[in-house]
Amino acid sequence: MSTTELDAAGVTDPALRDAYTRCRALNAAHGRTYFLATRLLAPAQRPAIHALYGFARMADDVVDDPEADATPPAVAARLEEVRARMRRGLAGTDPRALVAEGEPVVAALADTVARYGIDHRHLEDFMDSMAMDLTVTDYPTFDDLARYVHGSAAVIGLQVLPVLGTVVPREEAAPYAADLGVAFQVTNFLRDVGEDLDRGRVYLPRDELAAFGVDRDLLEHGRATGRTDPRVRRALAHLVARTRAVYRRAERGIALLHPVSRPCVRTAHVLYGGILDEIVAADYDVLRTRVAVGNGRRAAVALPRLAHAVGARWRHRASA
Template sequence: MVSSELDAAGIDDPALRDAYARCRALNAAHGRTYFLATRLLAPSQRPAIHALYGFARMADDVVDDPDADASPAAVAARLEEVRARMRRGLAGTDPRELVADGEPVVAALADTVSRHGIEHRHLEDFMDSMAMDLTITDYATFNDLARYVHGSAAVIGLQVLPVLGTVGPREEAAPYAADLGVAFQVTNFLRDVGEDLDRGRVYLPRDELAAFGVDRELLAHGRATGRTDPRVRRALAHLVARTRAVYRRAERGIPLLHPVSRPCVRTAHVLYGGILDEIVAADYAVLERRVAVGSGRRAAVALPQLARAVGARWRRPGPAAA
């Protein structure tokens, strides 16, 4: 399967093929919902998506899973090292040279950016947001959170858009792609409140929580005791409703994508939105455990979209082939 995807994408160099295979393995291991949706893309599109995911995962792991004895300064230095390696790749270093230097993920990223004309500023914005995680532990308002979410989420949608392709000018679809990235990110914030607290962070804006009588201390108490206060439930219900509105706005962009790409994005839209359903079904008890969309529901959503994806491939070639 890996070989057929690389063949379809026109990736012939053995070193690059190994680099892309490494990124695919990262996606399969860590991004279950994301990887499932990616399987609905045309084979020629998948390696690029895996490369973008692989780099994002590599940078994110520096921030979220540092060595136990690493100082904040050491983590910051490691993140800047990742940025420097990224810039080296984007500057046109031969991907085979990067692989030889032990940089398979950066090699795949650089090749993907070159093939699809992805703007370098989207990668720089992403790294800026990763750096914010090292010094900022909470946000007063959604406006304050906006810069972080732009770099950590909106630009992900903008990075993948050239790979997905559009039926009209790309700039018309770009705002919706950014919105979908934001919807996914805020869904993560809601699902991972407890885990983020363990890392010393609260991404849910203080003023939104305070309107319901919630603060960091109340969240921490719920995490420690395994009980969710009614005030927390009401705050989360409000934020879930707000996030659903972002999903509705982002959904308007799906018809603007290349037909081959729509089943993938629609599946990701439904499955990630389904995490909000699971939060509600758990009565907002996300401080003590992590909710997830069950495999049965994932299959029920993905299988019909798979049929649509296959049909679309028969009718029209994917963006890369076109």
């Protein structure tokens, strides 16, 4: 991580600086769209966002990328170890001690949570959803999915909201931040149908699929043959349209954020929404391939907003 970001954030301890740098590396390696958007934040905000991402990635990897010979009970035990380490950090353990014990991500998380007063409940809810992935393989309805999505996505928006800042009381902006997290997550579900099937999971509600004559067997057949049934295409088109409505609802909250943060969030909103465009452009062929927003579009979206972000920072400094 650049010393400019750490200096701007007031992170002076060498051990903590190393911890935040580790989180930034995780974000850069695994969250391309998310990482690009964070570049539009003020330097002082970026380390906290990287820390929150780094911890989420660490927990998610326990569930989605376990060791080849790991049994389900072993994976569950490892996830609970992550929760215990998280709780120890949030309880006030000196972050420098955590770094010395080989816990740089937890150290950066604990420091960020303390700096911004982030509600510990959001972290607990996140861990609850990660645990659900170990036992729940599909969801009958959107209502059933809601509990999972709250912990896996909505609370991510609520975690980052204190870092982004608002021009209204935080509780007024919170529902929109949660909606944006949900929109991002459901977009991932639609993009990753094939990969999730390989893990034995279906995140698209059964009743929504059944309305179009789709079930798990049909999805698995498409994954095995590389052919997407017309019924699957129709179901996915319906779910894409439903997800776009969540994006539209969440967009109203961008104006409630601190001006310095708006270019970043709007960029993430557009780029993640662009994944839905790519799904449509691929004729909903998500069982065989994993669509992505190309680098050209990323640049076309991000570069104009970079100018807005720089301008917002200067205006904020001038008015301070």
